[in-house]
Amino acid sequence: xLLLEKLTNAIGAPGDESEVRxxxxxxxxxxxLEAIIDHSGNLFFVKEGKxxxxxxxxxxxxxxxxxxxxxxxSDGELRIQQLGGIDDRVLGSKYVLVGxxxxxxxxxxxxxxTQERDSIETVYKTKNLVIDIGAKDKEEAExxxxxxxxxxxxxxxxxxxxxxxxxxxxxxxxxxxAVAKALVVETECTLIASFTxxxxxxxxxxxxxxxxxxxxxxxxxxxxxxxxxxxVPEHQMCCKMWGGPVITFExxxxxxxxxxxxxxxxxxxxxxxxxxxxxxxxxxxxxGAMQFEAGGTQCVVIAAPCRYIHSPVSLATKQDLEQMVExxxxxxxxxxxxxxxx
Amino acid sequence: xxxxxxxxxRIASPSGFEDFLRHAIIDTIAPNIGETDFMGNLIxxxxxxxxxxxxxxxxxxxxxxxxxxxxxxxVRFYPASTLKESEVINRQVIFPSGALGFIGVEExxxxxxxSFDKMFIDIGARDKKIASKFVSIxxxxxxxxxxxxxxxxxxxxNLKIPVAVLSWVVKNIDTSNNLVFAxxxxxxxxxxxxAAVVTREQPDLIVTLDTFPATDTPNNPNxxxxxxxxxxxxxxxxxLINRDPYAxxxxxxxxxxxxxxxxxxxxxxxxxxxxxMASALGSIPIVTLAIPIRKFGIYGQVASFIDATNAxxxxxxxxxxxxxx
Numbered sequence: 001x002l003l004l005e006k007l008t009n010a011i012g013a014p015g016d017e018s019e020v021r022x023x024x025x026x027x028x029x030x031x032x033l034e035a036i037i038d039h040s041g042n043l044f045f046v047k048e049g050k051x052x053x054x055x056x057x058x059x060x061x062x063x064x065x066x067x068x069x070x071x072x073x074s075d076g077e078l079r080i081q082q083l084g085g086i087d088d089r090v091l092g093s094k095y096v097l098v099g100x101x102x103x104x105x106x107x108x109x110x111x112x113x114t115q116e117r118d119s120i121e122t123v124y125k126t127k128n129l130v131i132d133i134g135a136k137d138k139e140e141a142e143x144x145x146x147x148x149x150x151x152x153x154x155x156x157x158x159x160x161x162x163x164x165x166x167x168x169x170x171x172x173x174x175x176x177x178a179v180a181k182a183l184v185v186e187t188e189c190t191l192i193a194s195f196t197x198x199x200x201x202x203x204x205x206x207x208x209x210x211x212x213x214x215x216x217x218x219x220x221x222x223x224x225x226x227x228x229x230x231x232v233p234e235h236q237m238c239c240k241m242w243g244g245p246v247i248t249f250e251x252x253x254x255x256x257x258x259x260x261x262x263x264x265x266x267x268x269x270x271x272x273x274x275x276x277x278x279x280x281x282x283x284x285x286x287x288g289a290m291q292f293e294a295g296g297t298q299c300v301v302i303a304a305p306c307r308y309i310h311s312p313v314s315l316a317t318k319q320d321l322e323q324m325v326e327x328x329x330x331x332x333x334x335x336x337x338x339x340x341x342x
Numbered sequence: 343x344x345x346x347x348x349x350x351x352r353i354a355s356p357s358g359f360e361d362f363l364r365h366a367i368i369d370t371i372a373p374n375i376g377e378t379d380f381m382g383n384l385i386x387x388x389x390x391x392x393x394x395x396x397x398x399x400x401x402x403x404x405x406x407x408x409x410x411x412x413x414x415x416x417v418r419f420y421p422a423s424t425l426k427e428s429e430v431i432n433r434q435v436i437f438p439s440g441a442l443g444f445i446g447v448e449e450x451x452x453x454x455x456x457s458f459d460k461m462f463i464d465i466g467a468r469d470k471k472i473a474s475k476f477v478s479i480x481x482x483x484x485x486x487x488x489x490x491x492x493x494x495x496x497x498x499x500n501l502k503i504p505v506a507v508l509s510w511v512v513k514n515i516d517t518s519n520n521l522v523f524a525x526x527x528x529x530x531x532x533x534x535x536x537a538a539v540v541t542r543e544q545p546d547l548i549v550t551l552d553t554f555p556a557t558d559t560p561n562n563p564n565x566x567x568x569x570x571x572x573x574x575x576x577x578x579x580x581x582l583i584n585r586d587p588y589a590x591x592x593x594x595x596x597x598x599x600x601x602x603x604x605x606x607x608x609x610x611x612x613x614x615x616x617x618x619m620a621s622a623l624g625s626i627p628i629v630t631l632a633i634p635i636r637k638f639g640i641y642g643q644v645a646s647f648i649d650a651t652n653a654x655x656x657x658x659x660x661x662x663x664x665x666x667x
Contacts, residue, residue: 234410234412235412235459236459249480250358250422255357255358255528257381258480260380261480277409277479277480280420281409281422282420291534291538292534292537292538292541292618292622294542295379295538295539295541295543296380296381296383296541296542
């Protein structure tokens with residue numbers, strides 16, 4: 001879990017993924033793979049296989065939901081906007097890290113003593129929130145955090161005794177971690193590890209990646225919304241923690257080709273890897289943007305169930321994460337042996 | 343043309359599950375014609391000289407996607423495209439297996455919104471095991487509506503007139519132009535199949551066949567008047583993308599010289615399908631010819647064979663013309 005710890009502790013707002021990129025480059029240098037970085041910040045590693053075998057892209061995105069400095073109060077607090085979808089209700093009183101220098105800050109709320117009953121029940125919108133970095137005045141704030149500076153949640157990774165991991169940005173550092181782990185699989189297929197930028201702002205790096213490498217198959221690895229919490233009916237539950245890797249049949253961006261999905265399920269069964277469906281048809285991944293490229297590209301999405309994603313803190317299980325890697329490796333070997341269903 | 347329209351309009355073709363309609367198209371045009379890709383797109387090539395022209399029509403119709411089957415055999419779903427809650431309540435749906443079901447709603451508090459998560463489909467199954475014989479997670483179901491032909495007009499739910507017109511054109515085309523015909527999938531989901539075809543075929547010009555809502559009904563609030571039996575509709579602009587003026591002018595000129603009536607219109611509200619095709623590789627000129635259809639929600643449609651025949655004739659003449667630009 002050391003790599004996952006490094007990855008989730010790294011800061012990586014959309015378009016600002018350099019820390020994550022560096023960790024992946026350092027880690028994958030051990031496999032003697034050359035890092036390729038395109039002009040937009042996408043990171044690739046290519047493990048060449050035999051030319052008569054499918055070219056498989058293992059995809060994950062490096063960015064996380066974040067905030068961005070948009071202005072200042074006269075007292076030197078930072079006015080912000082969201083980069084990616086964050087529930088306004090989870091923002092107040094959270095620790096954050098501002099900019100690449102990791103300046104510490106707090107998203108401030110007025111204390112309860114100073115509020116009327118009506119305002120206590122009000123959810124502050126992001127546009128009405130500010131980050132307090134302790135600046136004396138506006139000038140100091142501008143100097144420390146210029147307009148456009150990105151902000152991420154300040155949450156440290158922990159491995160709990162029950163093998164639950166706590167941290168931020170499991171969407172999609174869990175996917176980055178899984179891609180790096182799955183790359184060691186023994187196969188004659190060419191593997192292209194694709195770590196993209198800007199997914200949270202609309203899959204910005206995905207189309208470029210697929211267009212550039214023209215893979216025969218994309219396996220998108222993600223962290224997705226575990227819904228096993230009170231008051232969520234079963235038919236609205238995306239997936240459960242401890243339930244095994246999550247297989248998407250459809251989301252808002254893609255219908256997974258049925259033959260391919262059934263082959264993935266068959267692979268899980270043959271290898272005694274538990275799996276569950278992504279039970280809601282919501283959200284989207286890089287696969288949605290990659291499927292049109294290069295004349296049409298077949299894609300599957302495998303995810304680790306994570307509770308509370310797109311918030312300051314998420315939970316996942318070591319078991320689900322490891323099984324996601326096992327399923328990915330097994331599926332690569334299935335494709336190696338049987339080819340891609342047409 | 344009448345027979346093809348009548349046949350196709352009776353075939354359910356939900357997004358991502360267009361197989362039955364595709365097989366009917368192949369049977370209608372010629373056995374084993376064309377190639378089918380992994381998304382289900384049917385591509386028929388007509389090699390020739392000059393610019394490559396992609397002639398496209400979407401095969402799918404509005405649908406819902408199944409995400410859950412409960413222990414009592416009730417089926418839960420999400421809208422696959424832009425459906426409204428009020429449009430689907432108590433409607434009959436049909437699954438790829440042929441199973442039928444009705445959409446019901448849980449009891450909801452007075453004044454609260456009836457949302458899709460409160461709806462279910464009853465397919466008459468006693469329990470989950472029996473339901474699973476007919477319905478699978480990930481299946482799409484479409485709305486089942488009977489079809490009736492009335493002289494020159496057809497009444498039904500999901501009239502496949504553009505698909506029938508293009509099938510007729512493929513059978514009757516005789517030209518040395520370089521054409522690719524595409525019957526595409528997942529059009530109602532934003533032209534996904536069509537975008538993949540564009541990145542593969544890399545055409546110089548795209549011609550799409552579509553439908554356009556006719557407004558010749560009592561006290562219709564829409565200002566633009568488009569009538570059935572007044573000719574196919576040449577789309578001149580869309581909300582997201584303009585149509586190519588040169589290709590559009592060819593449609594105008596050929597219609598006039600052939601005495602084929604046409605109507606002109608602006609496509610509203612958003613033409614995602616055409617936009618995605620035209621922008622999949624940067625910018626490709628696109629022109630759209632549409633059949634006027636009176637539309638009543640998502641499952642009531644009335645159209646005329648006369649418009650379909652005129653659209654077919656105009657398209658054949660257009661595709662025979664040598665493009666000079």
